[in-house]
Amino acid sequence: MKYRQIANNEIEKNEYHRMRYALWSHHTEKELWDEMEYILKGKNFYKNELSWTAFVVVRDDGKLGGFIEMTLYPELNFCDSKPVGYIEGWYVDKDLRRKGTGKNLVKIAENWLRANNCLEIASDVELHNKVSQQAHTALGFNQSHIKDNCIFYKKSI
Numbered sequence: 001m002k003y004r005q006i007a008n009n010e011i012e013k014n015e016y017h018r019m020r021y022a023l024w025s026h027h028t029e030k031e032l033w034d035e036m037e038y039i040l041k042g043k044n045f046y047k048n049e050l051s052w053t054a055f056v057v058v059r060d061d062g063k064l065g066g067f068i069e070m071t072l073y074p075e076l077n078f079c080d081s082k083p084v085g086y087i088e089g090w091y092v093d094k095d096l097r098r099k100g101t102g103k104n105l106v107k108i109a110e111n112w113l114r115a116n117n118c119l120e121i122a123s124d125v126e127l128h129n130k131v132s133q134q135a136h137t138a139l140g141f142n143q144s145h146i147k148d149n150c151i152f153y154k155k156s157i
């Protein structure tokens with residue numbers, strides 16, 4: 001398996017969309033496809049982000065097995081440094097979980113952030129998502145606060 005930035009081709013777009021829909025199935029497939037096309041063109045999608053990128057796990061057969069979607073913000077009110085990176089989405093296919101895949105995705109995201117002059121990475125997890133909370137804690141994230149049904153995390157990198 002390899003870890004790298006997503007390639008903007010049909011195979012990877014279909015795979016990335018499959019995984020985004022698995023993570024965010026409360027959205028329609030069309031909404032997620034349109035959003036993906038938009039951000040792959042490098043356009044701002046969220047609010048005031050400076051840039052956006054996604055790193056993926058590439059299986060030996062060329063299909064994907066996970067992703068981490070990252071944005072770089074000029075600042076965030078609960079972080080001490082700026083700019084600051086944010087995990088917008090983090091997903092690993094079921095057959096690749098608990099093998100360090102998620103951890104490797106966070107590592108590659110942190111490398112990207114360091115190269116972009118960041119000293120911190122931040123994230124959020126819904127209150128009901130105990131697995132992701134355990135994974136964040138295991139990877140060294142510290143809880144910052146709880147708001148809108150989510151726990152917000154940050155970590156020095």
Ligand SMILES: CC(C)(COP(=O)(O)OP(=O)(O)OC[C@H]1O[C@@H](n2cnc3c(N)ncnc32)[C@H](O)[C@@H]1OP(=O)(O)O)[C@@H](O)C(=O)NCCC(=O)NCCS
Nearest residue numbers: 090091092097098099100101102103125131132134135138
């Ligand atoms: C969260 C997620 C990305 C983690 O991916 P992963 O590849 O399983 O993570 P790793 O194998 O690198 O696990 C890192 C550490 O997190 C903790 N962890 C991960 N899954 C866990 C689980 N099911 N139960 C308890 N701890 C867990 C462990 O400490 C683990 O280290 P260990 O296996 O050496 O004990 C994956 O579970 C996932 O895709 N979940 C569904 C989507 C989701 O909830 N995404 C997060 C949205 S905020």
